[in-house]
Amino acid sequence: MIELPTEADPVKVVEGDCLEVLKSLPDGCVDAVVTDPPYSSGGAFRGDRMGGTVAKYTTSYGKRDLPEFGGDNRDQRAYGYWCALWLSECLRLTKPAGVCCLFTDWRQIGTTIDAIQAGGWVYRGVAVWDKTEAARPMKGRFRNQCEFIVWGSRGPMGDEGECLPGVFRRAVAGMGKEHTAQKPIEVMRGLLAISQPNATILDPFAGSGTTGVAAALEGRRCLLIEKEPAYAAICRERVRKVLSAGMFEGIEEGAA
Numbered sequence: 001m002i003e004l005p006t007e008a009d010p011v012k013v014v015e016g017d018c019l020e021v022l023k024s025l026p027d028g029c030v031d032a033v034v035t036d037p038p039y040s041s042g043g044a045f046r047g048d049r050m051g052g053t054v055a056k057y058t059t060s061y062g063k064r065d066l067p068e069f070g071g072d073n074r075d076q077r078a079y080g081y082w083c084a085l086w087l088s089e090c091l092r093l094t095k096p097a098g099v100c101c102l103f104t105d106w107r108q109i110g111t112t113i114d115a116i117q118a119g120g121w122v123y124r125g126v127a128v129w130d131k132t133e134a135a136r137p138m139k140g141r142f143r144n145q146c147e148f149i150v151w152g153s154r155g156p157m158g159d160e161g162e163c164l165p166g167v168f169r170r171a172v173a174g175m176g177k178e179h180t181a182q183k184p185i186e187v188m189r190g191l192l193a194i195s196q197p198n199a200t201i202l203d204p205f206a207g208s209g210t211t212g213v214a215a216a217l218e219g220r221r222c223l224l225i226e227k228e229p230a231y232a233a234i235c236r237e238r239v240r241k242v243l244s245a246g247m248f249e250g251i252e253e254g255a256a
Contacts, residue, residue, distance in 0.1 A: 001024075002021065002025060004221075007221075010215070010216060010222065010243070011222045012211045012224065013206065013235045013236050016225065018227065019089065022093065022225070028093065028139040030095070030098065030202040030223065031098050031196065032099050032194065033206050034100075034195075034211050035199070036201055036203075036204050037086075037204070038181075039079075039104060039107070042161065045104075069152035069188060078138075079108065079111055079115075080118070080148070083112065083116075087121065090204065091154055094202075097153060097155060099124075099151060099152065099157065099195070100168065102149065103129070103148070103153070105148070106144060116150055116152050121152030122245070123152045124152045124153055126148050127148070127151065128166065129147045129149065131171060132171045134171055135172060156184050164193055168187045183216070184210075185213055185214055188210050188211055189214045189217055191214075197218075198220065200218050200221040201221065203224050203225065205230070208231060208234045209224055209234060209236075209239055213242050216242045224239075
């Protein structure tokens, strides 16, 4: 039996395949899903989809000895079907009016929009992570400097609360990152504003645990699921450092 996060233990890390773990959780146990699944995208050539994730997603001048991660070699139709499977499980676990936010890129945005609806969510739109002008300069072409957050709700949702931004402008994490596709902490903190304080957040693809770090900083509880043992260990260590700090405010980007 998987224990859910509590006030005394606000961020839990579960090691395992997300579909199996999700099926073991009770209905309506989380308030929101915020996640960054493997896109099955990237690479300069069609055959790159089958390559390793470090080579695919890290530039030649920025390579580090980071662990590989799996699940990133599906073709587009298989990716859409697989997303619909786990998104439907996440819908069951989410309370009515709760939300789902998932990252994607320009190659998979159409498939991701279809998948969130196939999973039963009410599609609400797309927010943007602007990686700034430092991202992917291409002579004679438009710069691919954005990734996207496709989001939806479990049924109707209220319209009270502050108006949240539709664009999050933050540069890609530098050499201090622990995962090749790691999102900036401040972007994840901004996304969590869609949930209420003390909400329980679910991330089925935890990676290096940035959602859990952001949840701790924002006073949310979080259940992280990670398949790769090396990354599950990184999640636990990053979250431990934040929680052991006692006071969450003032922790700088990369320090977690």
